Amino acid sequence: MLKILLMTGDAGEAQEIYYAKYRLEEEGWQVHIAAPEKRAFLSVVHDFEPGFDTYTEKPGYRVEADLGLADVEPTSYDALVLPGGRAPEYLRNRPNAVAIVRHFVESGKPIAANCHGPLLLIVAGGVKGKTLTCYPDLEPDVRAAGAEFVNRDVVVDGTLVTVRGWPDNGPWMREFVRVLKGRAGAESTN
Amino acid sequence: MLKILLMTGDAGEAQEIYYAKYRLEEEGWQVHIAAPEKRAFLSVVHDFEPGFDTYTEKPGYRVEADLGLADVEPTSYDALVLPGGRAPEYLRNRPNAVAIVRHFVESGKPIAANCHGPLLLIVAGGVKGKTLTCYPDLEPDVRAAGAEFVNRDVVVDGTLVTVRGWPDNGPWMREFVRVLKGRAGAESTN
């Protein structure tokens, strides 16, 4: 059974958090949600409404964090999920969050990032030379970090699976499950 | 490629709609969302918050209906998805919605229902003698309709897959995909 870490917190995007959690649990894998502290936090609903030039934000679902960032042992997890929303913006300034992401980047373990999730990858040195997608308005950040941005529903580069937002949740998890199973298969044949 | 109909509308539960849609599309299947009219409608966020004796309701995500109820040809679909929220309460009083559900019930095609979704099954004669689950506060309605209610994360009775709410989205779709694949396999061997 794979163990997967999902890192988010207050203002994380509701559907991106819960789709990933339930989808990966469908496979029989264990998903732990890590947030700054082990408590219930509030996700947000990011949506697109006529007559507004960017996404709107409304209060979303409560989410129960399984553990706080200080209690995460990254080596005990096989993969990392980084949902979007506004959580990645502040998580990337918390050293323990960055150290956790860096573990997954450096060990080459699979990472799934959605929307603003790649902001966390950038500070952890995880996008340089990579091809990826993300919320399109982050293209300047991704390019500045040395990655190639592609505006497509899903981009798989090695073990990194990225999408643009929750409307791409399907391709996101379809490819991430494929990567995780492929890896599990490869390992079991060794 | 399977074609699947998802019936909901204003006040349908946000996560139950989108999880089913994206999850089934992951399999390469086509999902059509039918609502009273072909337009964007507003889903709701049903959640559980401390100090409130039932679920809370907040505005959710916009959802684009692919077609209105009047334009649904049920025979062209292989399966039916009935998300919850407050949409099933009024859909069950629209004769064309009931006729559509009845087609799936009578033809034995797979049906996935979540939370308040079984309200639509009841009026279409689809639960008598069945074992199922649903939002637990609907137990009296289910029993009155001649079904056995079980409070469990997911119940599969033949081709009917039912769960209690969006926190059971994972088991819901895991079993529904299994049913749909099993059926597809059975048919292809015939």
Place this chain on the structure above:
Amino acid sequence: MLKILLMTGDAGEAQEIYYAKYRLEEEGWQVHIAAPEKRAFLSVVHDFEPGFDTYTEKPGYRVEADLGLADVEPTSYDALVLPGGRAPEYLRNRPNAVAIVRHFVESGKPIAANCHGPLLLIVAGGVKGKTLTCYPDLEPDVRAAGAEFVNRDVVVDGTLVTVRGWPDNGPWMREFVRVLKGRAGAESTN
């Protein structure tokens, strides 16, 4: 002085609760609000807005419960009021709530129910063979319980007074007061 019990709780409909309470108090009668616990709870505003296929829900007024369900002695009350909203859906699954309603049904004491309020009557065996009205989308539940549904502003069947929603608050209380006064008159003449 009559003593009247009003049973509701979180998500009960705001106007249906307060109209009944203040209207009956106008007559010099005592109204006790019973909810799952003796505390302030939050009612909801159910309304109808253009472009939405069912009622909308917004946060309503705070309501102070006079007593919790566990402390209700139904025999000390002369009549029962069941406002609507979403409270009846969960109250009907609480055995002490059902037992309370059953007392009024079996003793033939007057009952006023509004909108979703009849859901509580159904589980307490109080509608079989009766003619009543309620929120029209509940027609299937009422029929399944053996009652005749009539879509009219107010229906009086013996001591049971039912209406469709808060827009019928006037006829609701007009008839309920008439029933209560008639009964009081009948009793005083005995």
Place this chain on the structure above:
Amino acid sequence: MLKILLMTGDAGEAQEIYYAKYRLEEEGWQVHIAAPEKRAFLSVVHDFEPGFDTYTEKPGYRVEADLGLADVEPTSYDALVLPGGRAPEYLRNRPNAVAIVRHFVESGKPIAANCHGPLLLIVAGGVKGKTLTCYPDLEPDVRAAGAEFVNRDVVVDGTLVTVRGWPDNGPWMREFVRVLKGRAGAESTN
């Protein structure tokens, strides 16, 4: 059958509008709601919540205006109802609204005012020398206008019936109905 005019508009208090309307209709009387224009307007929910030093305001129920101020013929009505909320603050600056109120004041027809409703009476010259109550924070305005303020659930001074807010809706209408019936009786005996 009495004809009663209820004057309010956007930001009028929800319960004060609807309680008066439905309560007076219970008596078989006709209630016309007049607002600046004949259209659906939005009432507000004024409530009291812990930790906030005054009433809170939330969006309330939609209300259908039967006629615009320009179309009101005050002589055709037997009585006037002035609910509170924030509508009286701006209505008192519309000359046609003030002229309407003045008709009722000068003709001695019954007037029921709630909460901020007396603001309209003041500008129409209807409180000088009167004893009345209102939302207690308006005491300075009432005194400045030459009236005596009493902090009591309901005050009847001749044909003027005033209360402090929607929690006093019961006494408000109980006394107003009494005044109207007394007057009708007096007139019929003449």
Place this chain on the structure above:
Amino acid sequence: MLKILLMTGDAGEAQEIYYAKYRLEEEGWQVHIAAPEKRAFLSVVHDFEPGFDTYTEKPGYRVEADLGLADVEPTSYDALVLPGGRAPEYLRNRPNAVAIVRHFVESGKPIAANCHGPLLLIVAGGVKGKTLTCYPDLEPDVRAAGAEFVNRDVVVDGTLVTVRGWPDNGPWMREFVRVLKGRAGAESTN
């Protein structure tokens, strides 16, 4: 360095509070926010939206009160700021608030009032014989108190600076700073 008192509380208008505070601090002056109690309170957003006949109200910014009304020593301040919103309506009924305002009125110290702020001046006897402006719907209150109302972006009468609402924040503080500097200059030359 001037010391300035700003008096408001829950439901004070957000922009009127913060514009005055930050603007006066720009000059190197000290601004103390006094509210009923020393705690964080919630301001409101008053705005104008199409299709609504008065201002709308939404939850605003949190504001930290520097001190409670009971702890204000008015003689230690050089000037007073009275933002609008709904706070002045209840503050004028608190004797300690009125006593504070009266000190500034009687000592002739500069006062800046915005929107509903002049309600506090009226009860403290600070407008009689003055010319001022305010939220235009308060014209009757101002006139009744013996002041002349002018509908203009800003009115300076001696050391009293008044405006109609936050859209006049610029002229409000421009003139108030001018008055304060002029006075400081006058005093230093004495």
Place this chain on the structure above:
Amino acid sequence: MLKILLMTGDAGEAQEIYYAKYRLEEEGWQVHIAAPEKRAFLSVVHDFEPGFDTYTEKPGYRVEADLGLADVEPTSYDALVLPGGRAPEYLRNRPNAVAIVRHFVESGKPIAANCHGPLLLIVAGGVKGKTLTCYPDLEPDVRAAGAEFVNRDVVVDGTLVTVRGWPDNGPWMREFVRVLKGRAGAESTN
């Protein structure tokens, strides 16, 4: 009279927009608000509330855009204001917005940026080698762009004036006005 351009749009931060506009107008200067289109747009309230790990977002004030981006002639303005909120994130991906900012950067005209406003400067090549501040969670972006980040209430580097958020509105405009006046003085002496 100086002419100043303020660039923002839907989801721009309410106080940062209006404080700058009114403050600069106090000086007798003309401020034009440019947004993607010339229409009323909706600002947001970004605030800090206990128990939430980042800023919260609520609907703010409506703002009237004086002109659309396509109609801006940057050479006709003396200075540029870039408020924060979520508007800079998408404005920086609109070529005409970037071209406008670049004009001010390259011509050395004064620029005031607040909170997320520097995101627009980065893509326009305006921060390399500069010292500045901004919303602290943007430190990685600023550093990646070759600027030095300082966490201080206001930073002035040549004609660039930056602050961290609306709580620093006072220092923001105090310094920006100083820069603008100094420049005007320098020019007038030439």
